Amino acid sequence: MAEKEEVKLLGIWASPFSRRIEMALKLKGIPYDYVEEILEHKSPLLLALNPIHKKVPVLVHNGKTILESQVILEYIDETWKQSPILPQDPYERSKARFLAKLVDEQIITAGFVSMARADEKGREALAEQTRELIMNLEKELVGKDFFGGKSVGFLDLVAGSMIPFCLERGWEGIGLKVITEEKFPEYSRWVKNLEKVEAVKDCIPPREKHVEHMNYMGERIRSA
Amino acid sequence: MADEVILLDYWPSMFGMRTRVALEEKNIKFDYREQDLFNKSPILLEMNPVHKKIPVLIHNGKPVCESLIQVEYIDETWPGGNPFLPSDPYQRAQAKFWGDFIDKKVYGPTRLIWGAKGEEQEAGTKEFIEMLKMLESELGDKTYFGGETFGYVDIAMIGFYCWFDVLEKCGNFSIEAECPKLIAWAKRCMKRESVAKSLPDSDKITKFVPELKKKIGIE
Secondary structure, three states, X not given: OOOOOOEEEEEOOOOHHHHHHHHHHXXXXXXXXXXXXXXXXXXXXXXXXXXXXXXXXXXXXXXXXXXXXXXXXXXXXXXOOOOOOOOOOHHHHHHHHHHHHHHHHHHHHHHHHHXXXXXXXXXXXXXXXXXXXXXXXXXXXXXXXXXXXXXXXXXXXXXXXXXXXXXXXXXXXXXXXXXXXXXXXXXXXXXXXXXXXXXXXXXXXXXXXXXXXXXXXXXXXXXX | OOOOEEEEEOOOOHHHHHXXXXXXXXXXXXXXXXXXXXXXXXXXXXXXXXXXXXXXXXXXXXXXXXXHHHHHHHHHHOOOOOOOOOOOHHHHHHHHHHHHHHHHHHHHHHHHHHHOOHHHHHHHHHHHHHHHHHHHHHXXXXXXXXXXXXXXXXXXXXXXXXXXXXXXXXXXXXXXXXXXXXXXXHHHHHOXXXXXXXXXXXXXXXXXXXXXXXXXXXX
C-alpha cells in the first residue's frame, strides 16, 4: 500500500525564503498544504516546529520538520529526484552554494539597508555596494539561460526569489534605481527567462501589494 | 594525474580548522599555506576576490570558499572512508541545520567574549552558554553529533574547542561546569588524529588573543 505523502509548508506570502520553497515544490510537481503565517502573530504551530529561530519557511514532510530555506531546497532535491535543481558536479555545487550564501547574507543585507536609509547619499552608497555584489551573479550568467544552465536550478530559486521578486520591489517603492539593463544585461535577460517559467511565475508575490509591503518594511526598519 | 590541493589558512581560525580536519579525515595530501590577514597575499585576493577571507581550498587550480561548503565539497569529491554526511535526506538536513546554527549563533558571541568588555562581554558570555547548551542537548548521549560516526557537525564545531580556554578566562566562567557532555565529546574528538593534527594547543590561542586585540586596535 502506497503511503500518502504529507507535505506541509509554513510560509509568509511576502517572504522570499518561503516563496523559493513553493517554486521548488511546484517545479517538481509536489502537492502540498500551505499555511500562511503572520509575521507579527506567529502561530503556536510555527513556534513549536521552529523554537530556535521562530521563522518561516518550515517544511513538514510525513511528520519530519525541516528548517532553513537552503537546507529545505536541498532536502527537496534529494527526496524528489525529478527536475533536479542542484548540479551533479561537486565544484559546480560548491559555486552554487557559495553564490546562494552571498545572496542570503550580503546581498539581502545591503539591499534592505539601502531601503531603510532615510538619506539619499546613504541610499546611493548602499545601492552601489549592492550592485558590486550582484555583479558576481551577472558574471556567472554569461552564456547561460539560467544559473542552472538550460533549466532553473538552486541558485535561480534563491537569487530569483530574493532579487528581482523582492529587493527590486522594495527599490521600486522608494524610487531607487539599482539595477539597469545597461549595466546588468545578463541579469535582465535572466529575469525575463525566469518570468516565463510557470513554477516561478506562479509563486511571485503580487506586485502592487508587495511594493506596498516593502515600503512598510522600510518604514519599520527606519523607525526601529 | 595527481590532485593538487592547496589550503590558504590562518592558524587560529576555527573555520580553517574545519577544512584541515576534513582533509585529514580523508587522508588527502595538501599544501598548507599560512596567510597574513593583515597583509593579504596576491593568491588570496585572486582566489577569494569576493570576501578576501580564509580558508580557501584550491583544488587543481579551482577555488572553493566558505568552510562548510569546503567540507561538503571534500566529502563529495573524495567519497571514500566515512562520509561526513549521512545518506538519508532528513538526517542530512538536520546536520546542515546545526552547521548553520553554529555559524549563525555560536560564533558571534565568542567575539564579544574576548573582544568586548563589561555589559557587552557579559551578554556575549550568557548568549554563548545558552547556545552551547542547545548544542549539548542536540548531542545528548551520542558519541558524536551524527551518532556513532564522526561527521559534519563535529567538524563544524570542534575548532571552537581550542578557543574554550581563552573564552573561559575572558568571560570568567567554566564551560565544563555548564556543558560537561560537550567537553566529553570534544575530548573524544581530540583523540582522532585528524583533529589532533589540525587544532593548535589551547595555550597558543590564549597567548595569541591579547596580541590579536592589539593588532586590531582593541585593548
